[in-house]
Amino acid sequence: MTHYLIDPKDPVERQNEKLLRISEALMRRVEQDTDQTGAAYAQFERAAMLEDQVRQRTRDLEYTLDLLNQSNAALARAKHEAEHARKNLANAIEAVQEGFGLFDSNDRLVMWNSRFTLPLHDVQPCLSEGLPFNDYVTAISESRFLQLPNLVTPAQWAEQRLKRHKDLHAIFNVSLIWDRWLQVSEHRTPDGGTVVLQTDVTDIMRLERQERGKLLDSQARMLRATLDHLNQGVCIFDANARLVGWNDRIGEMLTVPVVSLRLGVDFDRLVDLLEPRFVSDVVSSRGLRDWAHQDRDRRPLRFEIRAEPDTTLDVFAQEMPDRGFVISFTDVSVERQATRALAEANELLERRVMERTLELEDALVTAERANSSKSRFVAAASHDLLQPLSAAKLYVAAVSESGESGETVQAAEKALSALGSVENIIDALLDISKLDSGAASLDITAVSVRQLLTALRDEFAPMAALKGLDLRVVPTTGSVASDPGFLRRILQNLIANAIRYTTTGRVLVGTRRQGSSLRFEVWDTGPGIAEADQERIFREFERLDRNSSVNEGLGLGLAIVERACDQLRHPLGVQSTVGQGTRFFFSAQRVNGPEEVPILKRSPAARQRLRDSGLIVLLVENDNELRRALSLLIERWGGSVLDASNAEEADALLNDLGILPDALLVDYNLGDGKQDGLSLVRQLRARDARLPARLMSANRSNELHLLCDAAQVGLMTKPINTEDLESFLFAATRGVDLT
CATH class of the missing domain: 1.20.58 (Methane Monooxygenase Hydroxylase; Chain G, domain 1)
Known part of the structure; x- marks a missing residue:
């Protein structure tokens, strides 16, 4: 057993007292002992060293005790703060109005409040710390308070729920029994955990349902009012081909008993009622039934039926997005x-x-x-x-x-x-x-020969091809002094005659330079003209072929050619050999003309572009039939027409609508004596100077042409040429006005 001179457990004062006594004893021993070997002194040194070591150990022990006391105090404070923070967090999540649940990064339940899964009472007993997320979802899917969708099992619901859990953020609604709704939202925490919030949105869903019901009722009333104001008869069928909506006009047009038009009437029943009275040239009653009961690829159907000898109805049937369909009847x-x-x-x-x-x-x-x-x-x-x-x-x-x-x-x-x-x-x-x-009235100006001949080639090429003739037009550069309209008419008549009377071979159109003149020539390989008849052909109503129909002309073409050439001072001549062909020719003075302007041609997609453009055309024409015909044709092409009979009506119409049209078609003589069409165009162009416009008139005088040129308005002569009209509308869709 070892004994220590100084007990480490003694207080420092006690240890110091013992050391002093030991030191005094050793000093007395040294003084008394006269040992020559010096052992006493050595013992004294060892005692001094021992005293230093004891003091160092004492200081280390005191420092260690201080550190231990500080660590224990810090741990106590941290434990107190953690308990306080946990209480605060628990109180905070308990104060949240929504259900709150926290899962850690391993998808195990860490914390939750009393509202978590409160609407699902049978799930709350399953909640415990460390509960896996999969078990939590399984418990909810098997809850008797959960309203599962039709044809969905609890296992399928749980599988869909776990798929949503893989998203970083997910918000969805869960239907409960008794018409209650729970909104569930998931959010990821920075450490990979998951916060699940559950909000009772029953009141919101019910209010939204009420508002939606009110909106649907309002829309239904508006739809009913709209249908009743339509001039067409309209009936609407659901996906099961049962009647769900109609207007009063349908009963008047179809003349069926009122009791036959009731909610839920089968489409086949209506067809049975109408079959004895209606005859369609396009669709049979069987085909109409098959179309209505078709499962897919139900294309729009359009046909006409006759209700009475004097009544024709245009029928249009089209599928709706919900697989139902609507049928309209237009008289x-x-x-x-x-x-x-x-x-x-x-x-x-x-x-x-x-x-x-x-x-x-x-x-x-x-x-x-x-x-x-x-x-x-x-x-x-x-x-x-x-x-x-x-x-x-x-x-x-x-x-x-x-x-x-x-x-x-x-x-x-x-x-x-x-x-x-x-x-x-x-x-x-x-x-x-x-x-x-x-x-x-002759308007002598520089006429581009190339443009003129190119246009005539395009005009007569189909006619020549129809007869199997080879039409060749040799283009020539340069310009001649002539009236553009009459020069074109001269060549048109000569080329038309050549094609009309030539059965086989070809027709050649070209020019020759003769000093300061240019000679136009039209050759054909037709039957030829006897010399005795070469003067007679220029008389009006004179045709050498007596078997020609009136549609082929009255024999005025060459008469017009002779008179026009005479007034334009274009020397005219003819050479012909019977059985070989004929050559007509005339000369015009060559001049320096302007640059040739390329003609805007419509692409193959022009008609579709016109349909897609939503073009709005203001049509002002005092002749009711012509106005109606123009409106019908433009609407067939896909445009929208605002029509008026005079300038006053047009101005009132535009002011009521508060819009400006995309193009103007205005008759020159409006018949009311107050304002002509040209003045109306100027008035409307004061609002937009770039507004495309055409003036329509049967007046072909040079004075009117000059007025239109001064106003930068194109003139469209009557009868209206449909190709010119369509070209103008197409140009208007591109923002180009070809005046």
Whole structure:
């Protein structure tokens, strides 16, 4: 057993007291001991060293005790603060109005408040610290308070819930029984944990449902009011082909009992009621039923049915996004009657023109070539003739563009061709009248030969190809001094005659330079003209081929050529050999002309671009039939028309709508005597100087052309050429005004 001189457990004062005593004892021992070996001194040194070590150990022990006391105090404070913070956190999450749950990075439950899963009472007993997230989801999926969607099992619901848990942030609604709703939102914490918040949104969902119900009721009332104000009959069917909506107009148009139009009536039942009374040329009742019960690829369906001998309905059926469909009925009896009346009017007009032509031929036998009375009559009647003719052409053009059956389109195209022949005849008569009376206003200017011949080639190429002829047009640079309109008419008549009377071979059009002149030549390989007949062919109403129809002309083409060349001072000549062909030629003075301007041509997608542009056209025309025909044709092309009969109506209409149209079509003579069309265009261009505009008139005088040029407004002569009209509208969609 070891004994220590100084007990480390003694206080420092006690240890110092012992050391002093030991030191005194050792000093006395040294003084008394006379040992010569010096052992006593050595013992003294060891005692001194021992005293130093004891003091160092004492200081180290005191420092260590201080550090231990400080560490214990810091640990106590930290433990107190942690307990306080945990209490504060628990109080904070308990004060949150939503259900709160915290899962750690290992998806185990760490903390939650009393509202967590409170709406799911049977899940709360399962909550415990360390509960895995998968077990938590499983417990919710099996809760009897959870309202599962139709055809969804608890396992499937849990699988979908765990997929949402993989997202960084997720917010979704959960349906509970008793029409309650719980919004669940998940958010990731920086350490990879998950905070789950559960909010009772039952009141919000119910309020939203009420507001949605009110909105649907309001929309239903608006839809009903809209349907009742439509001029069309409309009926709406759901995805099961049962009637869910209709307007009063449908009952009037279909003349079915009121009890047959009730909510939930099957589509087949309505077809059964209508089948005995309606006859469709396109779709049978069986085909209509098959379309209504088609599962997919139900394309829009359009056809016409006849309710009564004088009633024609245009039917359009189209699928809706919810697999239901809507069917509209439009009464087009007036349009169809107008088409039939137009055909009858066309036949009557042709007969009248024929009769008139025969009368003119009889009159011209005894009359002089320059018959002033005839000229004045034709000039005065031109406007009245061209107005209804223009309307007729536009109506027929609208029919051919309307997507009707092949027979209807063919009939319309034939009628349009016949009207074109009538127009050509009237134009020829007007030209003869002007040339004979000396009223033709010539606008001598520099005419580009290349542009003129290129345009004529494009115009006559289809006609030549139809007859199997080789039409060759040799372009030439330079310009000539002439009237552009009459020069074009001269060449048109010569080329048309060459194609008309040539059965095989080719037609050649070109020019030759002769000093300061340019000679235009038209060659053909036709039957030729005997020398005795070469003077007679320039007489009006003179045709060498007596078997030609009236549609091929009245024999005025060469008469116009002779008179126009005479007034333009273009020397005219003809050379022909029977059985080999004929050459017509005339000369014009060459001049320095302006740069040739490229002609804007429509691309193949021009028609679709016009449909997609939403173009708004202001049409001002005092003739009701022409205005209606123009509106119908423009709307067929996809444009929207604002129509008025005079300037006052147009101004009031634009002020009411508060818009400015994209293009203007204005008649020059509005008939009210207050304002002409040119003044109206100036008035509207004061609002927008770039507004594209066309002036329509049967007046072809040079004075009107000059007025239009001064106002920078293009002139569109009547009868309206549909190609010129479409080109103008197409240019307007591109912001180009081809005046």
